[in-house]
Amino acid sequence: MNGDEGGMKGRMRVRFGAVILLAAIGGAAQAQSVSALKGHNSNAPVDFSADRIELQDRADRAVLTGNVDVKQGDMTLNADRLTIAYNSAQQTQVNRMDASGNVVLKSASETARAQFGIYDLQKRLVTMIGGVTLTRPGQGDTKGGRLVLNLNTGIATMDGGTVAGQRGRVTGRFVPPPRSN
Numbered sequence: 001m002n003g004d005e006g007g008m009k010g011r012m013r014v015r016f017g018a019v020i021l022l023a024a025i026g027g028a029a030q031a032q033s034v035s036a037l038k039g040h041n042s043n044a045p046v047d048f049s050a051d052r053i054e055l056q057d058r059a060d061r062a063v064l065t066g067n068v069d070v071k072q073g074d075m076t077l078n079a080d081r082l083t084i085a086y087n088s089a090q091q092t093q094v095n096r097m098d099a100s101g102n103v104v105l106k107s108a109s110e111t112a113r114a115q116f117g118i119y120d121l122q123k124r125l126v127t128m129i130g131g132v133t134l135t136r137p138g139q140g141d142t143k144g145g146r147l148v149l150n151l152n153t154g155i156a157t158m159d160g161g162t163v164a165g166q167r168g169r170v171t172g173r174f175v176p177p178p179r180s181n
Contacts, residue, residue, distance in 0.1 A: 044073040046094060050082070061085050070097070077117065078104045096120050103128065111135045112147055124151040134158065142172035 051066025062084045070077040080101025086094045099117040105126065106112075115130030126149040134142045134156065145161015145168045160168030 041073045046070060046072045048082070057088070060087055068099070074108055076104075076106045077119070078102070078106075079117065095122055109136060112149075114147070125149070126151065129161065132158065132161075140172060140174040142170065144168065144170040 048064060048068070048070045050064035050068040052064070054063045054065075056063065064082040064084070065080070068077075068079045068082045070082065077097070077099060079099035081099065083098045084094055085096040085098070086092050097117075097119040099119075100115065103114050103117040104111065105117060105128065112128050112132065112134045114128035114132040116128070118127045118129075119125075120127075128147040128149075129145065132144050132147045134147055142158060144158040147156060147158045149156050158170050160170050
C-alpha cells in the first residue's frame with residue numbers, strides 16, 4: 001500500500017466516524033447529518049441589543065454586556081457578554097464575535113448552549129466551548145466539550161474537549177423509532 005492509499009483509508013475512517021457521530025446527534029431515525037444552519041446567510045444584517053455597549057474604535061471592537069441578544073437571519077445568539085471585532089477601513093465590516101456567559105445559539109430546529117461561543121464570519125464557522133449541549137427537540141441531546149458548526153456545509157462536529165489535562169467524551173441519547181416485529 002502506498003502513502004496515498006493509507007491516507008485515503010484514514011480519511012475514509014474519519015468520514016465514517018463523523019457520519020456515525022452525526023447520525024447519533026441527529027437521531028437514528030432520520031440520520032440528519034447537517035445542521036439547520038447550513039447555508040446560513042452570514043452577509044445578512046446583524047441586529048443586536050444589550051444593556052450596555054462600549055465602543056473601542058482604536059482597537060476596532062465593540063463590547064456589549066448584559067442580556068445580549070443578536071439576530072442574523074434565522075440564527076439568534078444570547079449571552080452575558082459579546083465582543084465584536086471589526087475593521088473600519090472604508091465601511092465597518094464585522095469579522096468575528098466572541099460570546100461568553102450563558103451562551104445560547106438557536107436556529108429553527110436546534111439549540112446549542114455553552115460557556116463560550118465564537119462566530120467567525122469570514123470562515124463561516126461557529127465554535128462553542130465549555131459544557132456544550134446540542135438539543136434537537138424530539139431527537140435527543142448531545143453533550144461535549146466543543147461544538148463546531150460549519151455554516152457552508154452544515155456539518156456539526158462535537159468532541160469531548162480537554163479539562164484539567166484530561167480528554168472528555170461526547171455523550172448523548174437518542175430514541176430509536178418504534179419497530180414492528
